[in-house]
Every structure is written in C-alpha cells, then in structure tokens.
Amino acid sequence: MKTNVCRQTRLVCSALMLLLATGAFTQDWSGFPAGAAAYGAEVSAINREHAGAGPESLTRFLELATQLASVLEQLAGDFVDDPGQAYDDLVAPLIAERSALVDSVDPANMLVRREDTAYAEYVDPFIDRNVMIPETRVRNELFERKYFHGEDDNGNLFEAILNSYLPFLRYDSEDAWYREQGISRFEAVFLRAEPIVAVWDGESIPDLGETDAYGALATLGLLWHFLPQVSQSDGEITDTVFSKYVKRVGMRGGVGITFADRPQFMWGGGLSAAAFTVWGLYNQESEQFVVAVGVNDLATIDKYLPWFGR
Amino acid sequence: MRSKKLVVVVHGIGDAKETFYRSWESTLHANHGDGRFDVTGLCWEPALDKVKERYPLIRVDLARVLAAYELPQLKAIVEGSTYKKLEDHVMDVIGYVGLPDMSAYLRDWCLNKLFSIIGDRQRDVVIVAHSLGAAMIPHILWYDRLKTGAIPYVGVILLASPLGIRSPVRGVPDPLTLLANETLLIRAKKMSRNETLRNFAKMWTRKGDRRLTFVINKNDIVCSDVAYTIGGRKVDLIPVQQGLSVEEKRILEETHPGSIKEFIAGEPKPGKINENHDIHMYLNRSEFKEAFEYLLNVDV
Numbered sequence: 347m348k349t350n351v352c353r354q355t356r357l358v359c360s361a362l363m364l365l366l367a368t369g370a371f372t373q374d375w376s377g378f379p380a381g382a383a384a385y386g387a388e389v390s391a392i393n394r395e396h397a398g399a400g401p402e403s404l405t406r407f408l409e410l411a412t413q414l415a416s417v418l419e420q421l422a423g424d425f426v427d428d429p430g431q432a433y434d435d436l437v438a439p440l441i442a443e444r445s446a447l448v449d450s451v452d453p454a455n456m457l458v459r460r461e462d463t464a465y466a467e468y469v470d471p472f473i474d475r476n477v478m479i480p481e482t483r484v485r486n487e488l489f490e491r492k493y494f495h496g497e498d499d500n501g502n503l504f505e506a507i508l509n510s511y512l513p514f515l516r517y518d519s520e521d522a523w524y525r526e527q528g529i530s531r532f533e534a535v536f537l538r539a540e541p542i543v544a545v546w547d548g549e550s551i552p553d554l555g556e557t558d559a560y561g562a563l564a565t566l567g568l569l570w571h572f573l574p575q576v577s578q579s580d581g582e583i584t585d586t587v588f589s590k591y592v593k594r595v596g597m598r599g600g601v602g603i604t605f606a607d608r609p610q611f612m613w614g615g616g617l618s619a620a621a622f623t624v625w626g627l628y629n630q631e632s633e634q635f636v637v638a639v640g641v642n643d644l645a646t647i648d649k650y651l652p653w654f655g656r
Numbered sequence: 657m658r659s660k661k662l663v664v665v666v667h668g669i670g671d672a673k674e675t676f677y678r679s680w681e682s683t684l685h686a687n688h689g690d691g692r693f694d695v696t697g698l699c700w701e702p703a704l705d706k707v708k709e710r711y712p713l714i715r716v717d718l719a720r721v722l723a724a725y726e727l728p729q730l731k732a733i734v735e736g737s738t739y740k741k742l743e744d745h746v747m748d749v750i751g752y753v754g755l756p757d758m759s760a761y762l763r764d765w766c767l768n769k770l771f772s773i774i775g776d777r778q779r780d781v782v783i784v785a786h787s788l789g790a791a792m793i794p795h796i797l798w799y800d801r802l803k804t805g806a807i808p809y810v811g812v813i814l815l816a817s818p819l820g821i822r823s824p825v826r827g828v829p830d831p832l833t834l835l836a837n838e839t840l841l842i843r844a845k846k847m848s849r850n851e852t853l854r855n856f857a858k859m860w861t862r863k864g865d866r867r868l869t870f871v872i873n874k875n876d877i878v879c880s881d882v883a884y885t886i887g888g889r890k891v892d893l894i895p896v897q898q899g900l901s902v903e904e905k906r907i908l909e910e911t912h913p914g915s916i917k918e919f920i921a922g923e924p925k926p927g928k929i930n931e932n933h934d935i936h937m938y939l940n941r942s943e944f945k946e947a948f949e950y951l952l953n954v955d956v
Contacts, residue, residue: 441805448805453861453911462806462862470806471779481803482764489761494706503750506711510755511827517760 379422381468386415388464392457403450404457410447411461414440418469481527484581488529492571495593501535508534526573533569533594535642540565540600542625542640549634558606563625563640567598567618595619604629618642661693661810661952662777664770667935668787668816668878669748672701680784683939684948692952693782696773700792703765707751707758713743748788753821753831759795767796778808782951786935787878790817791831794856798835801859811860811867811951815938816879819870820900822849853904857911864954869947870908872899872918876932884924893926917943 389411396408417436451458509515512534519528544552544559552559572588572595598616603609614627614636625638665680677697684695714734723731733739751758774781785793793812801807823830832849835856847855860868874880880899883890900908900916908915919941922932931937938944 442803444805445802448862449855449858453858459862466806466808466863470804470808482767486761486764486768489757489764493710493757493761501711503711503713506755506758510757516757 378472381472382415382418382422385464385468386419388468389415389461392460396457400455400457401451403447404452404455407444407447407451407458408461410440410444411465414444414469481581484576484583485527485529487583488527488573488576491573491589491593492529492531492533502537505534505536505538508536527576529573531571531573533571533596535565535567535569535596535598538565538642539563540602540623540640540642542602542627542638544604544636544638546637547629547634548636558604558610561602561604561612561638563600563602563612563627565598565600565616565623567596567616569594569596569618591620593620598623598625600625600627612636616640659780659955661782662774662780663693663695663782663784664698664774665695666698666783666785666789666793667701668785668789669745671744672699674699674701676701680935680939683936687940687945688949688952698766698769698773698789700762700766700769700789703762704748704751707755707762708743708747711747711751711755711758713747714739752788752792753823753834754828756829756834759829759834763792763795763799766792767799770796779810781809782948783809783812784815784948785812785817786815786938787933788818790814791819791821794819795831795835798856798859807859807863810954811863811869813869813871813944813947813951815871815935815944816873816876816933817870818878818898820879820898820904822897824896850904850907853900853907854911857908857915860915861912866914866947866950866954868908868912868915869944870900870916871938871941871944871947872916873922873932873938873941874918874920875922875924875928877929878933882924882932884926886926917947919943 389408393408393412396404398405414437417440421433421437448458448462453459453462514522514524515530515532515534517528517530518525522530524531540563542561542563543554544561546552572586572592574583574585574589576583596618598618599614600616601611601613603611610629610631612627612629614625616623616625618624621642623640623642625636625640627636627638628634629636663684665677667676674697676699677695680697681695684693714730716734719730719734752762753759783793783797793814794817797807797809797812819831819835821830821832823833832852835852857868870879872879875882877894878898881892881894881897883892885891905916921937921941922928
C-alpha cells in the first residue's frame with residue numbers, strides 16, 4: 347500500500363515536474379494527493395451549503411469547482427500513461443475556465459471566498475506559476491530571436507509601429523501557419539538606410555577604388571524568420587540548420603544614390619539572407635543594370651569607419 | 657509563527673541599476689524595522705534598454721556615420737545628456753505601452769524574472785511598485801491569475817501608478833486596456849476600462865481586505881491630472897487623462913475598500929515634477945506606511 351502511494355505521488359510529481367522544464371524551482375510535491383483530497387472535501391461542503399441557491403453564475407462556478415476537484419483527485423489517485431498530457435488535457439482547461447468564470451461571481455460571497463481560500467491553500471501551491479514558466483520562457487526566447495538577434499537589431503520607430511500593429515506581423519495567440527507560439531515569423535523593415543557596393547555593372551566588375559561603386563539606399567522589405575522548433579510537450583527549443591545559420595530571408599525594395607562625382611539615382615529590389623542583401627538596381631542616368639551587395643543596416647559600417655580614417 | 661515577508665520592489669522609468677533596490681531597502685527598514693522582511697528588486701531596465709536600442713528615437717550610429725561625412729549636428733544632439741535622458745524616459749513609456757509586441761516581450765521577461773527572484777517564497781511576497789513598474793506589475797499579476805486561477809502573493813502597493821492614463825489615439829492601447837485585451841497574450845474577453853478595474857480589484861478582494869493599494873500624490877503628473885500655475889493661469893501640461901477618473905476610483909473603492917490612498921505633497925510647478933514623483937517621498941508617506949505595515953502583518 348505504501349509503495350502504491352509512493353508510486354502515485356511520483357507520477358503526480360512527474361506530471362507537474364514536466365511542466366517545470368527550466369528546473370527553476372525545487373518543490374516538495376508529496377502533499378499533492380492530500381491537498382487534492384482536502385480541496386475536494388471543502389468543495390463538497392460548500393456545495394451542500396449552497397444547495398442551488400443564489401445566482402446562476404455562482405451555481406456554474408461551483409459546478410466547475412466540483413469538476414476540478416474530481417479531476418485533481420483522479421490525477422492524485424490514478425496511474426496515467428502520460429501525466430504531462432493528462433495535466434494539459436484535464437486540469438489546465440478547467441483552471442482556464444475557472445479564471446474566466448471567477449470574474450462573474452461576487453468576491454464577497456462567503457462560498458466564493460471559501461472556495462478561493464481552499465484553492466489557494468490546497469491546489470495553488472502545486473500548480474501555480476510552474477505552468478507558466480515553460481510558456482513564458484519559450485515565448486521570451488522566440489521574441490529574442492525575432493527582434494534581438496544581435497546582427498541586425500537597429501530598427502526605427504516606424505518599423506516598430508508596423509510590426510506592432512499590422513495583424514500578420516504582431517503577436518497573436520491565434521494559431522496560424524506563419525506563427526510559432528503566437529509570434530509571427532514575418533517582420534517588416536522600413537525606412538532603413540543601407541550601404542551597398544556594386545559587384546557587376548551590366549558589363550564588367552566595377553573598380554572598387556572608384557566612388558561610383560558605392561552607394562546607399564533607403565529600403566523597405568518583408569522578412570521571414572526561421573524560428574527554432576518548439577516541442578509541444580515540454581517546451582524544448584530545438585534549432586534547425588536554417589534557424590541557426592540563415593536566421594532570416596526576405597525581399598527588399600529600395601531607392602538611393604551612388605557616391606559618384608554627382609549623385610546618380612538608382613532603384614530596384616533585393617533578396618536578403620542573414621545580414622546581407624543582393625540587389626538588382628537600375629541606374630536611371632547611365633541606364634545601366636547594376637548588381638550590388640549590401641548590408642542590411644547602415645550601422646554595420648559604423649564600426650568600420652575608423653579603417654578609413656573617419 | 658508569521659512567516660518573514662519578501663518585499664519585491666519594482667522601479668519605473670529612468671536608468672535603474674540592478675542594485676536600485678538598496679536605497680528602497682534602507683528607507684523601508686528605517687521606517688518599519690529590520691529583521692521583519694527581506695527586500696529584493698525586480699530590475700527590468702536591461703529589457704527596457706534592449707527595446708530602446710532596437711527602436712531608438714534617433715539612431716546614434718546613423719548620426720555617427722553622418723558626422724563622418726560632415727554632418728555633425730545630429731551627432732551633437734543624440735550624444736547630449738538631455739537627449740539621452742529624454743529618450744530614456746520617452747522610450748520606456750512608448751516601448752512598454754505603445755508597441756504591443758514589445759509590451760508582450762517585456763511582460764514575459766518580467767514574469768520570468770519575478771519567478772526567478774522569488775523562488776518558492778511566492779506566498780510571502782509583498783510587491784511594491786513605482787511609476788511605470790506600477791503599470792507593468794498589474795499586467796503580469798493579472799496574467800498570472802488568468803493562467804493559474806489564483807495569485808499567491810500577500811498583496812501589492814502601487815505607487816504613482818500610471819494605470820489610469822487614457823490613450824488619446826483610438827487603436828493604441830493604454831495601460832488599462834493592455835490589462836484586459838488580447839495583447840495580454842491570451843484571447844481573453846474584451847472588457848471596458850471600468851469592468852477591467854473592477855475585476856482587477858475583485859482579484860484582490862477574494863484574497864482578503866486591504867491587499868491592493870494605489871498611493872497617489874495629487875501633485876504627481878504621472879498619476880494625477882495636475883494643473884500647473886504658469887503665467888497666472890492653470891495649465892494641464894499633458895492634454896490626456898493620466899490619473900484614474902473619479903468614477904474609476906469609486907469602482908476601486910467599492911470593490912476593494914481602502915484601495916485608493918491620495919495625498920497632496922509638493923507644489924504644482926513644472927520644476928517640481930521629479931520631486932513630486934520621487935520614490936522616497938512616497939515610501940515616507942503615512943499612506944504608504946500604513947498599507948505596507950498591514951501587509952507585513954497579514955498572512956496570505
């Protein structure tokens with residue numbers, strides 16, 4: 347019997363520890379079966395006192411508490427093949443529903459207060475916070491990958507506004523093929539100043555000693571981020587070759603000038619990968635097609651200026 | 657025996673260092689005694705700085721490049737201390753409130769940080785937040801409650817909270833709408849400002865009395881609609897609502913009695929803005945001390 351209880355406890359522990367992917371806390375889970383039983387007993391007592399009286403919202407709230415108590419007791423007492431899955435399937439939806447319903451009941455109602463106290467005392471210590479840690483950790487990591495990856499972090503406020511307000515660019519908890527944990531893989535770049543160097547001017551390779559081989563463009567574009575894969579079961583983040591090395595690809599459009607004796611107007615489009623873009627540009631004045639390579643941000647040349655005595 | 661409380665203090669806009677909490681700790685211990693509580697700080701400046709660097713008002717490196725090509729004016733502006741201070745303050749607010757993706761990032765970052773600093777002492781935690789921190793903390797606690805069904809913390813005191821600021825632009829969230837709508841990372845039911853405040857207060861009422869306190873200096877421009885006397889005329893320097901309205905305060909008081917503590921300190925003069933918002937002025941006020949003392953003595 348003792349062995350059986352230990353094994354049950356271990357299973358419940360493992361269910362909850364699965365959610366503790368970061369290992370941020372160490373907690374004693376051995377009291378969980380007793381806590382689930384105590385919560386169930388209190389909910390039963392509350393239901394006996396309630397006996398269907400009061401507003402419908404209260405009845406619904408207590409029905410939900412009864413369901414939750416039943417599931418927790420089941421989880422504490424039964425063997426399950428996949429404890430993590432059992433928690434996700436059975437407990438998490440009830441907690442979410444309870445959170446949504448709790449605003450509709452009077453917080454001063456004594457039965458509500460008693461349920462809340464019991465929940466806080468017997469249930470909350472075992473499930474609270476831990477369920478969020480993998481979720482917030484993973485989402486935070488994905489936000490870091492998208493916006494703060496370290497090679498092309500210099501945007502501007504226009505870009506920030508686009509990425510925060512266009513529905514397909516911003517975070518949304520709705521599922522969509524282009525999202526990972528709600529974070530859109532698309533990102534807009536807008537009003538960037540990007541340096542370029544011509545590598546082929548339609549006829550020959552330009553002389554890099556001449557100023558007209560160089561130019562700058564004002565650009566806009568749409569990027570696709572290769573975000574890492576996230577395991578649905580434990581929130582483990584796994585990089586792919588693309589997420590690790592390429593990171594992002596995209597299309598860009600730009601207008602700008604070459605630094606010739608007299609500025610010459612150019613426009614065109616480009617394909618970018620990581621921090622670089624290959625441009626196909628049309629030089630309006632010389633009516634030449636130019637292939638150029640650019641870095642995605644003018645900031646990149648800031649660190650090389652001292653090489654040129656600037 | 658009553659457990660020793662862990663006081664988590666949270667800073668607002670500015671340039672806080674990881675050790676910012678030590679001066680708060682000194683004031684709190686001087687006023688409330690040693691040994692009854694520990695103090696730790698939730699410093700979210702590194703995350704705010706990342707947002708500022710990602711989306712600056714004016715790009716410093718761009719200014720440097722332009723200066724290298726005989727256009728030094730922009731560089732002179734962005735490297736000046738006044739501009740740096742202005743950008744620091746403005747971008748903290750824009751980044752947290754005006755850019756929903758950045759808000760989402762910052763909230764997750766702060767939630768992770770909060771968990772890491774409190775460890776398994778959740779049920780001993782008293783949170784004291786100031787300024788922008790007192791707008792961010794309600795967001796992460798609300799999220800916590802929605803996801804887990806309860807908040808384990810003892811209580812929260814919000815000093816000079818800009819939660820009442822009303823967005824002047826339709827579609828751009830303000831701190832209170834951020835609390836309720838789907839930008840809070842989950843598709844919760846959309847609520848009005850009043851409904852949001854009522855439910856936020858309810859969350860604390862379920863825990864017990866006096867668990868939520870807003871401490872407001874009526875001369876503090878961050879949390880009150882202050883009219884300054886300039887040239888003999890009363891002028892509201894910020895033409896949007898920045899404090900909680902009368903109706904919003906009534907809702908808070910009705911739902912969680914005693915949750916609004918207002919006082920008047922300092923003078924309504926533009927030169928006194930910093931003084932009227934100063935954290936130590938708040939920590940030394942009797943309105944704060946009473947609320948804090950109560951939380952030190954209550955069990956979760």
